[in-house]
Amino acid sequence: xxxxxxxxxxxxxxxxxxxxxxxxxxxxxxxxxxxxxxxxxxxxxxxxxxxxxxxxxxxxxxxxxxxxxxxxxxxxxxxxxxxxxxxxxxxxxxxxxxxxxxxxxxxxxxxxxxxxxxxxxxxxxxxxxxxxxxxxxxxxxxx
Numbered sequence: 001x002x003x004x005x006x007x008x009x010x011x012x013x014x015x016x017x018x019x020x021x022x023x024x025x026x027x028x029x030x031x032x033x034x035x036x037x038x039x040x041x042x043x044x045x046x047x048x049x050x051x052x053x054x055x056x057x058x059x060x061x062x063x064x065x066x067x068x069x070x071x072x073x074x075x076x077x078x079x080x081x082x083x084x085x086x087x088x089x090x091x092x093x094x095x096x097x098x099x100x101x102x103x104x105x106x107x108x109x110x111x112x113x114x115x116x117x118x119x120x121x122x123x124x125x126x127x128x129x130x131x132x133x134x135x136x137x138x139x140x141x142x143x
Contacts, residue, residue, distance in 0.1 A: 006044045020044060024109060033114075039082045041084045041085070069108075072114075110130055
């Protein structure tokens with residue numbers, strides 16, 4: 001089971017929430033994340049730019065704005081029945097870079113699915129998968 005909640009502090013919707021839920025399901029299915037037998041709870045929150053900068057400084061020790069942050073609570077690979085993930089998106093950056101939204105969101109989803117790029121081999125694997133999925137989504141006219 002996959003439960004996705006999307007929140008924003010802004011009254012007007014920035015991006016199509018149904019598209020985001022469907023994209024999450026599609027990507028998690030493609031990377032076999034949904035076949036791991038877990039209940040997945042994913043919170044997606046759009047935040048103001050300054051708050052994203054503060055969170056980036058706090059959690060990554062990088063004092064600059066970022067387009068997204070992804071947090072996993074637990075491991076997608078352990079035996080727990082429920083997995084919780086959280087994606088924070090910079091509302092202002094994504095408004096400016098709407099053409100990059102799919103790539104940024106896809107990158108965050110891969111992090112939730114257990115992919116990382118802290119080591120060269122991991123980076124190569126994750127970015128190749130990200131490019132392949134992005135190309136596929138563009139061919140299928142997801143954006």
